[in-house]
Amino acid sequence: MSYEQYHALWLCCVVTDNAVKRRLLKAFGTPSGVYTASPEELRERGNIPPESEKKLLSSRTSAYCDRLLHRLEKDGIRFVWHEDTEYPVRLREIPDPPLGLFMQGAFSDKKCEVAVAVVGTRRSSPYGEFVAKQFGQGFAEAGVPVVSGLAMGIDAAVHKGCLTGDGFPIAVLGSGIGTPYPRDNALLYRSVADRGVIVSEYGPGVPALPHHFPHRNRLISGLSDGVVVVEAQEKSGTIITVDRALDQGKSVYVVPGRVTDRNSIGCNQLIREGAQLVTSPGEVLADLVAHTGAMLRTEEEDGQIRMVTAEEPDHTRRNASEKNTKKPLASDEKIVYAFLRLSPKHFDQLIWESGLTPSELTNALYRLEREGLIVRLTGGCYSVRDTGRTDR
């Protein structure tokens, strides 16, 4: 690590605000310039908030910097300065690119022509999670890296889907690198770090402050060529991501939802404003291929190169329908299955609709659950698991 990089790491760990970093660099030229500036100079020319100044002054020791370096090495975190060659090309093109990035995992060497971000609400419905998973898996199987934010709800579902499809997940954090946030995602964090990459603008130990997340969102859209929205509420982080994507000239795709759900308000609003409506990952890829002129390809195990074009059908769906060639259902179960949807339905509502007795219904539901056709949710609600079976 060069001297310059060493000081750049120090600067990025001590100052979290990108704008402050930029001001300092303008005043002193290089990170080393900031490091060696006298306190008076810093105060006069730096024009920075007092608490940042205090922290800058107190941390300018080689012991502090060595500790930082040691910590990064221990956790397998790489620091990339915006002048480095490893710095993601896509981020160079956005307004206000982060001056330094922390990355954990394996940022692949192979150049990906297209990357897609899938974002959505943290308070997702089973339907939203199902769709997000399907999109994540679809993109993964087409060899497209999937960018998301590693939050709860849609973000987590997207990453999970991507991992299922053996793809390359990219997670952009709004908190310091190295610490899963929220804690529930600790396992997922590790899987993503193992098989994809985790990116953050913030150094180790930086807490997840609310104002970090809007800034984080510009990186999610920045790292991708198109943003897919699955379930968004009216005013949400997801809408901020979409705004950033539009600022950066990226395409926005929206998965529609039921008009009665709060989680659909944002989506439907975006569609009204002209975002493209998509129902499968294939449509997104086809559009991106047409737009960017990129050739999508993935190397299969046998070394063959498969091209993904606009005509490529959505294979997740095909797989699902192939799998379901099982024994026929009993009549009660057929009735019950016919009334179930992807959105949760309560036991009592099913009684009204199906006219079965409680004990008949519990039996039918349990058998359907065992067959893997439906999911039991908390609160006595049930929903179907698969779309491939609607022909039943």
Next chain:
Amino acid sequence: MICSVYSFSVSGIEASVIRVEADVSGGLPGIELVGYLAGEVREARDRVRVAMKNSGFRVPPKRITVNLSPADERKGGTGYDLPIAMGILCAMEILPAELTDGYGFIGELGLDGNVRGIPGVLSCVYEAKKQGFHSVMIPEANLEEGALVEGIRVYGVSTLGDAVRHFTEEGGTLAEPVLWEESQEDDETEDFLQIRGQFLAKRAAEIAVAGMHNLLLTGPPGSGKTMLASRIPGIMPKLTFSESLELTKVYSVAGLLPAEKGMIRKRPFRAPHHTVTVPALAGGGRIPIPGEVSLATHGVLFLDEFPEFKRGSIEVLRQPLEEKRIHVARLNGNVEYPAKFMLVAAMNPCPCGYYPDRNRCSCTPDMIRRYQGRISRPIMDRIDLCASMPGIRVNELTAGGKPCGETSRRIRARVEGAIAMQSERYRGLPYRYNSEASGDVADRLFLLSFEAEKLLRLYAEETACSARSYYRLKRVARTIADLEQSETVENRHMTEAIGYRTEEGNVV
């Protein structure tokens, strides 16, 4: 001269015989009471002296010593006033001592010589009969209660004068023996018919009652959890005489017996508020009295807003749920109360209450998990059935012509059938309900069809459930089969039982 009469002390809901010895001899004039007495018993000295004077008996200026034996047993309560007075009167030879043979006395005295009612009379009379007394004399106010015990003459007296005249001429009222009639009429104002929708919860309640299983209801505010719970006693089988007697004893000891009715004939429904303290729930106090768990005996203990209860109060339920009684240890000794209640707990699915309706609920998955995690695992393990209740819509409330359910009477008929099957099964065993059956009894007596057995084993393996959960499913399935009067537990019964398993579903 030394004389003795008999009285009773109550501990828990059981009474024991106390011998009241009185001696009148020369010495410094005054009355002295000994025998490990609590303050209110020691004060009996003044009450007795003044009451005797005001009833026309002159207390001689002599040394009067009264001992309550066994002298090492702590004695509390005001029921010793009457026996102390009677003992002194015998020792003063105003009353021929031999006439009081075979009599037991209890009652509090007022200064004017009136005999006042006291708690716990039923237990005392019951013990008197057991110990072979031929008569007991109790306050007139408690006569209805005392009359419940058969095979003993129960006299109610209203003044000390009456009590003495009973032996010299004829005084006091002889209680008419109470005839037990089972025809407790149905409460028309509280019927299952009034509950619209909520099929899952109604069915779960029926199963729970049939096997005395504990029940957890979850649902948003206003979905009718309390309404359903308060109607559960109505579908329980009618109280039998011995159950009623036990219940009446508890209420008598707690001093909660309604004045005009001698006996509790309705299954209790106790719904303590979630700020309830541990002693109020479990029983206790300096002079121990039964708590809510005992007052709910043979009925329903309803804990609304279950997660809001303090941890300590919930944990105290463990012993009664397991052993059907509660042991209260206090400085002055241990008492034991029955606690054979059915636990019905109710909770919201999340802090705001509307989950899984995502249009109204904005709780994060973490909040929901934390909220549900407030109830400790050991308590959840003792809850056999879980039912969730959806928020009810107006069109369901007005149920246009659709049948909305059954009457409590019809449900009770099925429950009684199931209980009859259980009493047949547990003949000669210390159990009455499926929920009480121990693991080996369940293995031995429950007849499972091949498919049901296979299903249960498969389910247990897949979910890696504990032995406790395994037997819980088995018991619930047995109860469901009992409701159908089926000798074997079929596949469908087992499937239904699994449907009511504790919620460990996915938070989405």
